Each structure stands twice: as structure tokens, then as C-alpha cells.
Amino acid sequence: MxxxxxxxxxxxxxxxxxxxxxxxxxxxxxxxxxxxxxxxxxxxxxxxxxxxxxxxxxxxxxxxxxxxxxxxxxxxxxxxxxxxxxxxxxxxxxxxxxxxxxxxxxxxxxxxxxxxxxxxxxxxxxxxxxxxxxxxxxxxxxxxxxxxxxxxxxxxxxxxxxxxxxYDLLQDEIYIKDIITYGIAESLIDEAVRDLFTENGIYYEFLVKDYGILIRMQTTQSNKNKVEKITKKIYNKIGEFIFGEDDDRLETKAVELLRRSQMNFSVAESCTGGMLASTLIGVPGVSDIFKEGIVSYSNEAKIKRLGVKKDTLDIYGAVSEQTAREMVLGLKTDVAISTTGIAGPDGGTKDKPVGLVYIGIRIKDKIYVEKRVFKGDRGRVRKKAVSQALFSLIKILNEDV
Amino acid sequence: MxxxxxxxxxxxxxxxxxxxxxxxxxxxxxxxxxxxxxxxxxxxxxxxxxxxxxxxxxxxxxxxxxxxxxxxxxxxxxxxxxxxxxxxxxxxxxxxxxxxxxxxxxxxxxxxxxxxxxxxxxxxxxxxxxxxxxxxxxxxxxxxxxxxxxxxxxxxxxxxxxxxxxYDLLQDEIYIKDIITYGIAESLIDEAVRDLFTENGIYYEFLVKDYGILIRMQTTQSNKNKVEKITKKIYNKIGEFIFGEDDDRLETKAVELLRRSQMNFSVAESCTGGMLASTLIGVPGVSDIFKEGIVSYSNEAKIKRLGVKKDTLDIYGAVSEQTAREMVLGLKTDVAISTTGIAGPDGGTKDKPVGLVYIGIRIKDKIYVEKRVFKGDRGRVRKKAVSQALFSLIKILNEDV
Missing domain, CATH: 3.40.980.10 (MoaB/Mog-like domain)
Known part of the structure; x- marks a missing residue:
């Protein structure tokens, strides 16, 4: 038809x-x-x-x-x-x-x-x-x-x-499966998975979304088993970059893992300015484990709301590993996430360019801080920082908890 | 052609x-x-x-x-x-x-x-x-x-x-002007402005956007003056619903007005959960007047971070005029905005249905609280609450400051 x-x-x-x-x-x-x-x-x-x-x-x-x-x-x-x-x-x-x-x-x-x-x-x-x-x-x-x-x-x-x-159309004529990756280039996914698609009638494509790149496999219901086998092989090859399937999103997956491990959480944001909290609060029913978000945009707020030391800000600056670390220490929930960076268009220097972001994650008393430099305009840098923070949280929760 | x-x-x-x-x-x-x-x-x-x-x-x-x-x-x-x-x-x-x-x-x-x-x-x-x-x-x-x-x-x-x-084509550039409204239905705009478009060659349409409804007028450069005249008449008819033109957005307009009146600001969000802060922080250069955002999702955070009284929460509930009022009082900047509401899908009651949102705005020591009931799913209710808060802020700043 x-x-x-x-x-x-x-x-x-x-x-x-x-x-x-x-x-x-x-x-x-x-x-x-x-x-x-x-x-x-x-x-x-x-x-x-x-x-x-x-x-x-x-x-x-x-x-x-x-x-x-x-x-x-x-x-x-x-x-x-x-x-x-x-x-x-x-x-x-x-x-x-x-x-x-x-x-x-x-x-x-x-x-x-x-x-x-x-x-x-x-x-x-x-x-x-x-x-x-x-x-x-x-x-x-x-x-x-x-x-x-x-x-x-x-x-x-x-x-x-x-x-x-x-018109007597059958819905399950077509079977679609999405595997959702994060942090790996389309060309590298292609290189890794291309040889897996030798079967006739299993069509694949890559869809670039805000929250990652989808490997979409499309076929008929009768080929479902074959798709499952290919899926396993894809996990074997690039599993470290896969965070979910089908309707999963970074934030739903993160909230699911947090709930499963019975930990409450809160966030402290500078450059992402509420976008991380807002994304997580978009998940229905999150209110039982989300405690609070602090958009500590000014140094004053970082000191007063999160107990970041004035010395840390003076010596290392607001955009630094040390500040990201003290931000997660300032939150009292089981899990805490912080972001501090330079979203642009202004404020960049040679040492600290526009796009530089530090992401802090604390799981009880273990602290992880990562440094990233994202490309793109203000909105893009902020979005990428949010996605990266969620992906890193998912990886840590999957591995360490 | x-x-x-x-x-x-x-x-x-x-x-x-x-x-x-x-x-x-x-x-x-x-x-x-x-x-x-x-x-x-x-x-x-x-x-x-x-x-x-x-x-x-x-x-x-x-x-x-x-x-x-x-x-x-x-x-x-x-x-x-x-x-x-x-x-x-x-x-x-x-x-x-x-x-x-x-x-x-x-x-x-x-x-x-x-x-x-x-x-x-x-x-x-x-x-x-x-x-x-x-x-x-x-x-x-x-x-x-x-x-x-x-x-x-x-x-x-x-x-x-x-x-x-x-083909001897002359560049007669097209002239486009957008007038951006908020809080008025498309059919009412149409009724108000339809008779203004009697001139040949001036084409108009309505575009429904997240941030309001645009009245788009399109013509050639030679008709620019006529468009300006029509624009004035549109302001006379529905000016109270117009917040900007062309590239203006609710958040850029709000930040522009705040900057002009030399007031710094901060936000305290419950149901919008960081979306209001994130929207405002999307405006480049806002850092000089935006101090902080508090995503006080739990009652605990409302009490601890904003000084909302436990009694207020017990007697009136977290979603109430009183709570919205105490939330803006808890922030120490010149201007403060608060939201508290029920975004759904769960949590609604007969008295306080899903979609109920209180918006608090404080300009120095004047406090305004408005109650709204928005339709739609979780994401929609939160977006509408953010847009309404920004529009109300713009109106108050335009009138009172």
C-alpha cells in the first residue's frame, strides 16, 4: 500500500x-x-x-x-x-x-x-x-x-x-529495533557493525538524535530472532557506548538506575543552568528520589548554597576540577551531579576556551570529575554537557553499584 | 515567477x-x-x-x-x-x-x-x-x-x-515582519486584525510557536511603510498581548527589561524543575544579573533553601499561593520568580488538579502571585508555566517599573 x-x-x-x-x-x-x-x-x-x-x-x-x-x-x-x-x-x-x-x-x-x-x-x-x-x-x-x-x-x-x-492491515508486519549509543562517531559505528548485516531483508540505518546516535534495524516480525542475534553481536563490539534501546533516553535510564539502587539525588549546575534538573524532572514520578537542584550561576551562590571555598574559586577559578568537586560535596543526597563550564559566546580564554566543561559525579563518598571541551554555540554546549553528565552517571551506576 | x-x-x-x-x-x-x-x-x-x-x-x-x-x-x-x-x-x-x-x-x-x-x-x-x-x-x-x-x-x-x-529578474527583496503575542487565541487575533489587511500585496498569517503566536506580515521592501502603519494599528487593538517583534523571545525580552532597570534576579522552581532557570540562562550575557536558581522539588528543600515555613506547607500545601509567596521571599535578589504546581501525570486531586500552577513574582518588596490551570501532559504543563511566568514578568516590568 x-x-x-x-x-x-x-x-x-x-x-x-x-x-x-x-x-x-x-x-x-x-x-x-x-x-x-x-x-x-x-x-x-x-x-x-x-x-x-x-x-x-x-x-x-x-x-x-x-x-x-x-x-x-x-x-x-x-x-x-x-x-x-x-x-x-x-x-x-x-x-x-x-x-x-x-x-x-x-x-x-x-x-x-x-x-x-x-x-x-x-x-x-x-x-x-x-x-x-x-x-x-x-x-x-x-x-x-x-x-x-x-x-x-x-x-x-x-x-x-x-x-x-x-483495511485488514497487520501492525506487526514491520519489526523495528533501536539500539541507542552515546559518545561514538557515526563512521565508527558503521565500521563496527557493517559486517553484521549480511542477512537479506534486515535493513539498518543510523539516526542522529540529540540524545545519541540510534542504530535502527528494520525488518519483518519473522526476522525478529535474527535481529536479536545481531543485537548481541553489536553489544559485544561497541557495548561500552550503548546506554539503551527503543524508548530509553539518557534521563529515563539514569532515573531507573538510581531508583533501582535506592539512592536519592540532587544536582548543582553552573553552565547548564537548570537544564540538567529540568531534563531529569521531565521523567514522571522522579519526585520520590530527586531532592533539589541548585543553579549556582554566581560565585556567591556557589559559596553560600554549596559551601564551595572562596579560596578554591580564587585559586582555580569557577570553571575547574576543584570547583566541580566541591559542588558535589555541597549536596547532601546519596548521589550528586555538578556542572561548571564556559557556554559562550563570551568568557573563553586560551587556557579555558568556550566549550570547556567540568562534570562532577558523587556516588555516596566516591567522587568522579571529568573534563570535556564541547564544540558548538551556547545552546549546543549546554545540551552536550547535560547529555554527557547523564551518560557518565549511567556508566558509573552500571559499573560501580 | x-x-x-x-x-x-x-x-x-x-x-x-x-x-x-x-x-x-x-x-x-x-x-x-x-x-x-x-x-x-x-x-x-x-x-x-x-x-x-x-x-x-x-x-x-x-x-x-x-x-x-x-x-x-x-x-x-x-x-x-x-x-x-x-x-x-x-x-x-x-x-x-x-x-x-x-x-x-x-x-x-x-x-x-x-x-x-x-x-x-x-x-x-x-x-x-x-x-x-x-x-x-x-x-x-x-x-x-x-x-x-x-x-x-x-x-x-x-x-x-x-x-x-x-531572465531580467530584479532583486525586490521580501520584507517580513513578525509581531509576537502571548496569551490570546488565534481566532481572537484574527478577528482583531483581519480588517487591517486591505492593501494588495501584503500577506499575513499566524504561526503558533511554543513561545506565543506570531502575526507574520510578508511583502516586498517597497511596502515597508504600509506594514509599519498596520503594525501600529495592531498594537492599538491587542497591544496588551504583544511582547515583542521579530527575533524577540519571552526570555530575551525579560532579561532586556531586567537589565534596563538594573535589577538582578533569581528563581525558585518546583514543578518547572529548572526549566525556567535554563530558559533564562539561554540568553547570552545573562550572568551579570542572574544570581541563582533553586530547584526546590522536595518540601525539605523549600524549607531549608528558601525558608518556606513548615506550617505553610502543612496548612496550605506545597502547591499554594502562600508557598509561591514564601518562595520569592526566600530569594534575596531585587527580582525573584517562583513556580509551584502539579505537572502530572499523577498527584492531582479534585481541589488541586494536574496542571494547577502558582507563579510568584517579587519586584523588590512588591509581590504578585497568580494561579493558573494548564492543560496538557507533564512536559506541556511545565513549558506553559515557564512561558506564563516570563510573560507575567514582562508585563509587570513594563507597567510598574
Whole structure:
């Protein structure tokens, strides 16, 4: 079965927005063995959308559209679908009531213009939007979703479940396994694992993400055992760089290991400025073991909140192994993590360049401090420092506890 | 003049790569007033590329292709263009010599397969590639570039200069102005501003971002004055919801106002768990006025680090107006911000549901506490709390200081 993705929105063509919706859609459709033949991005112009639908209809079985379901004058996707299908736009009383209730719930006055959000071509099926206003719709091989990613994520699973049942698609046609590495270059992973993929029908690729590089293996369910064997071999070759699989992330893995070893923790951040705490607090249920975070950006805060010695700051500087060490000593939980560095763009010197970061980790009375120099702009240096701190914590917890 | 962009490459459809080339191409073409009608992403399959070129040819004047110019078997872009134009593929001796020299220069042996990189449809013009191997080509309204971004960036200016001369295109640069709102629904903005856009040639749209909703106005430089007039009228209508323009963000605006009023600041976070500090520390140069952040996730930390009274926590709870108030009192800087709330997914009750957040702001000895109930998952509630805290701070600083 073949599909096309149509992204509607002038802003997607003039550089204002990077499209992530189509990546999500492709992944979801791939699970059911539906191939994406092509992706089209069009402006909010009736004729152009119409032509595009017509072109896709002649080439694929299923069209997924994203964008243009809102209430404003440039939201015309449903109108064009109706016209293409020779249907009129209708409003179902029940859907209108649900919409009005949503407006009451969020405390925004409902205006006539908003009725448009529940308009749909006569005969179209709707999928309930739990996180926004306009429902997704489906009619005659065309599904239309809002352009707002979280609304798409909310409704796409409902749609694809329904569609798979309707067309007897089996979900487990495709089997995907991700192995997640950190701290190793793509070319080195490639060199290490390339020879393992000699079997026909097992496809692999590398996906570079913020939290590491994924080795994604894709095949059919019948090859699952073979993938497991390859997985073992990959661990044998580059296991030291692997921190998880599939839905694992650095922070979920770190919290899982901390919880398993029944240790509470806290963090003291300088250059990462709350990003490490924020990332860890993103893990649901962390509150039972996370005690506190100190964003000790000024020297004053390092001294007062963490008991870093004034002498240490004077002699070695705020960005130093000694300071990172005293920062973790200042926190009284079982485990403590500290970061201190120069995120840039200013503040670098020859000895202490922009990108220099010290990461301190204390597990009870054992202290580890590592020095890194990260490349990139302010945001990049801070993100890399957070990822490195989490990866180092995972490694230490795996080995030493 | 209208153009289409065709991106060639199976990897662009399965989520392995995010496309940035088309954003660059769109910006360059916009400078000459060339509109992008649509963008198509296709797999490395001859028939599909052919069909796509055919579809574009029927709709636009200029096709820009990216990808598929390399030496390997899946690089078929030039072959398809030749076949579409009814030309044979040729190799010019001079271009072959240049290519061979490049191989000598980088010390890679030249193989027969590499000849393909200088093949082109008979009659096509080439543009020299200073940073890679395959030149870009142009024939009959179709230009083809490599998919590697730095090679595209190297040759696109050469192409567009030549093309603009050939077709007498003047650079009538596009003028874009963004007005950034917060805390007002898209439909209400639309209602307020719709009547202001009566002029021809001034196009507007709404872009929903994490940090607010943008009103984007787009026109040519010659209409700049008209946009300024409209901008003033927009401020008159919904000024209370506007916090900035163009590159402004909530955090940059907040830091700018704090710096202007010469006040230092610190934050105390519970539910946002470091995200507020991290967002503010993302602003370069903030270190002179940001003193510290306390992620007081546990009651213990609230008491010990911020001096919140145990009684307050016992009587009113950690998520309460009183606690938010005592949190900002516990920080000793000129300005202090606090958040305390229930981010979910667990921990909600009937009286204090998931999404309930108290935001405290202290400007010297004036304290403001606001109560909000945000919808969405854990990540969403935390992000909204951060944005709301920043927006409220901006409003207070604008009004009261």
C-alpha cells in the first residue's frame, strides 16, 4: 500500500518552520507496511491544494494531510477536500457541542468563526482531538490532521488503528529495533557493525538524535530472532557506548538506575543552568528520589548554597576540577551531579576556551570529575554537557553499584 | 515567477534526515520575488522522479532539484532529467579533467564510476563545484544540485546570478515582519486584525510557536511603510498581548527589561524543575544579573533553601499561593520568580488538579502571585508555566517599573 503526505501551509515553504510532522507520519505508516511514495508541501491556496490532492490521488492509495484545519480564513484544507470529493461541508450538532464545551473549559469566548473547526465534508469520519480544537477527519482515502504536532500525535494513533482495522492491515508486519549509543562517531559505528548485516531483508540505518546516535534495524516480525542475534553481536563490539534501546533516553535510564539502587539525588549546575534538573524532572514520578537542584550561576551562590571555598574559586577559578568537586560535596543526597563550564559566546580564554566543561559525579563518598571541551554555540554546549553528565552517571551506576 | 523544489532521496522520506536545503533555496528565490508554489520529496526511483518533474513542469516556470547527483547506482537525477528533456547524457572533456584533478588533490583514486559525476544532458549548463565533486546543472527550466548542503550553498548563488541576468529578474527583496503575542487565541487575533489587511500585496498569517503566536506580515521592501502603519494599528487593538517583534523571545525580552532597570534576579522552581532557570540562562550575557536558581522539588528543600515555613506547607500545601509567596521571599535578589504546581501525570486531586500552577513574582518588596490551570501532559504543563511566568514578568516590568 502506498501513501503520500501533503503538508499545507505557506510558512512551511518560506523557512519559518521545519517540518517534523512528516517524519512522525512516516514512522507510523511504516509500522503497517505502508510506503510513503512522496511528500508534498503546498501553500494555503485553494487551487494549488486541489491540484495536489488530484495528483496524489492518481498515484497513491492513502493521502495524509497536515495543516489548515483551524478557524481562520487561511485554513482551507477541509473546504478543498469537500470540493474534491463533490461533498458539501456540514457541521454535526454533537461535535459542535463538544467544541463549545472545550471553549468553556479553557475560558475563551466561543465565536461564530470557530464553528469552522468542526466543519467537515458530508460523510467524513472524525477523530476526537483531546488536546486542541479541530478534530481530524477522513473521507475517500484522504485523512486531514491539524498542523500542530501534539494534536497530530494525539489523533494519528486513533486514525491508524481504525484504518488498519478497516483495511485488514497487520501492525506487526514491520519489526523495528533501536539500539541507542552515546559518545561514538557515526563512521565508527558503521565500521563496527557493517559486517553484521549480511542477512537479506534486515535493513539498518543510523539516526542522529540529540540524545545519541540510534542504530535502527528494520525488518519483518519473522526476522525478529535474527535481529536479536545481531543485537548481541553489536553489544559485544561497541557495548561500552550503548546506554539503551527503543524508548530509553539518557534521563529515563539514569532515573531507573538510581531508583533501582535506592539512592536519592540532587544536582548543582553552573553552565547548564537548570537544564540538567529540568531534563531529569521531565521523567514522571522522579519526585520520590530527586531532592533539589541548585543553579549556582554566581560565585556567591556557589559559596553560600554549596559551601564551595572562596579560596578554591580564587585559586582555580569557577570553571575547574576543584570547583566541580566541591559542588558535589555541597549536596547532601546519596548521589550528586555538578556542572561548571564556559557556554559562550563570551568568557573563553586560551587556557579555558568556550566549550570547556567540568562534570562532577558523587556516588555516596566516591567522587568522579571529568573534563570535556564541547564544540558548538551556547545552546549546543549546554545540551552536550547535560547529555554527557547523564551518560557518565549511567556508566558509573552500571559499573560501580 | 513560480518555482517548485524537488528533493530527491529515499532517506528524506523515512525520517532519517531533516531537510534544510529547501529552506535555503526558498530564501534565495524569495530575494528575486520568485514564489515557491510547492515542494516535493521523492524516492530514488526513476518513474517517480519522472512523474514528479512532469507534474511540476505543468505548474511552474522553474524547478530546483536537490540530491541524486553522486556516483552511485541510486543517483539518477541527471539521467531522468535527460530522459524528460529528450536528450542524451554526455561528458565534456574539460569537466572530466577538472574532476580528475579534484581526485588527485584529495588523494582519492579516480574510478570509472566517478565519470558519472560530470555526466549531463546534452545542452545543459554547468556550475562549478568548489567544495565537492559533481557540478550543478541547468537545462530547460530545470536546475539540479547535489543534496549535500555546503555544495548547494556553494553553487546556488552562481546559478541564481546567472538565471536572474538571463531572465531580467530584479532583486525586490521580501520584507517580513513578525509581531509576537502571548496569551490570546488565534481566532481572537484574527478577528482583531483581519480588517487591517486591505492593501494588495501584503500577506499575513499566524504561526503558533511554543513561545506565543506570531502575526507574520510578508511583502516586498517597497511596502515597508504600509506594514509599519498596520503594525501600529495592531498594537492599538491587542497591544496588551504583544511582547515583542521579530527575533524577540519571552526570555530575551525579560532579561532586556531586567537589565534596563538594573535589577538582578533569581528563581525558585518546583514543578518547572529548572526549566525556567535554563530558559533564562539561554540568553547570552545573562550572568551579570542572574544570581541563582533553586530547584526546590522536595518540601525539605523549600524549607531549608528558601525558608518556606513548615506550617505553610502543612496548612496550605506545597502547591499554594502562600508557598509561591514564601518562595520569592526566600530569594534575596531585587527580582525573584517562583513556580509551584502539579505537572502530572499523577498527584492531582479534585481541589488541586494536574496542571494547577502558582507563579510568584517579587519586584523588590512588591509581590504578585497568580494561579493558573494548564492543560496538557507533564512536559506541556511545565513549558506553559515557564512561558506564563516570563510573560507575567514582562508585563509587570513594563507597567510598574
Amino acid at each position: 502506498k501513501a503520500a503526505i501533503i503538508l499545507v501551509g505557506t510558512e512551511l515553504l518560506n523557512g519559518a518552520m521545519v517540518d517534523t510532522n512528516s517524519i512522525y507520519i512516516a514512522e507510523q505508516l511504516n509500522k503497517y507496511g505502508i510506503e510513503i511514495e512522496f511528500k508534498l508541501t503546498v501553500r494555503d491556496i485553494k487551487d494549488e491544494i486541489y491540484k495536489t490532492i488530484d495528483y496524489c490521488k492518481k498515484n497513491v492509495d492513502l493521502i495524509i494531510m497536515s495543516g489548515g484545519l483551524g478557524p481562520t480564513i487561511d485554513d482551507i484544507t477541509k473546504e478543498v477536500i469537500a470540493s474534491y470529493c463533490g461533498k458539501k461541508l456540514i457541521v454535526e450538532e454533537e461535535e459542535l457541542q463538544i467544541l463549545k464545551e472545550k471553549f468553556v473549559n479553557v475560558g475563551i469566548p466561543f465565536k461564530n468563526i470557530n464553528v469552522k473547526e468542526v466543519e467537515k465534508p458530508e460523510g467524513a469520519i472524525s477523530f476526537r482531538n483531546d488536546v486542541g480544537m479541530a478534530p481530524a477527519i477522513y473521507i475517500n482515502g484522504i485523512a486531514a490532521f491539524p498542523g500542530v504536532p501534539r494534536e497530530l500525535y494525539n489523533m494519528f494513533p486513533k486514525f491508524i488503528n481504525w484504518y488498519a482495522k478497516e | 513560480k518555482a517548485a523544489i524537488i528533493l530527491v532521496g529515499t532517506e528524506l522520506l523515512n525520517g532519517a534526515m531533516v531537510d534544510t536545503n529547501s529552506i535555503y533555496i526558498a530564501e534565495q528565490l524569495n530575494k528575486y520575488g520568485i514564489e515557491i508554489e510547492f515542494k516535493l520529496t521523492v524516492r530514488d526511483i526513476k518513474d517517480e522522479i519522472y512523474k514528479t518533474i512532469d507534474y511540476c513542469k505543468k505548474n511552474v516556470d522553474l524547478i530546483i532539484m536537490s540530491g541524486g547527483l553522486g556516483p552511485t547506482i541510486d543517483d539518477i537525477t541527471k539521467e531522468v532529467i535527460a530522459s524528460y528533456c529528450g536528450k542524451k547524457l554526455i561528458v565534456e572533456e574539460e569537466e572530466l579533467q577538472i574532476l580528475k584533478e579534484k581526485f588527485v588533490n584529495v588523494g582519492i583514486p579516480f574510478k570509472n564510476i566517478n565519470v558519472k559525476e560530470v555526466e549531463k544532458p546534452e545542452g545543459a549548463i554547468s556550475f562549478r563545484n568548489d567544495v565537492g565533486m559533481a557540478p550543478a546543472i541547468y537545462i530547460n527550466g530545470i536546475a539540479a544540485f547535489p543534496g549535500v548542503p555546503r555544495e548547494l550553498y556553494n553553487m546556488f548563488p552562481k546559478f541564481i546570478n546567472w538565471y536572474a541576468k538571463e
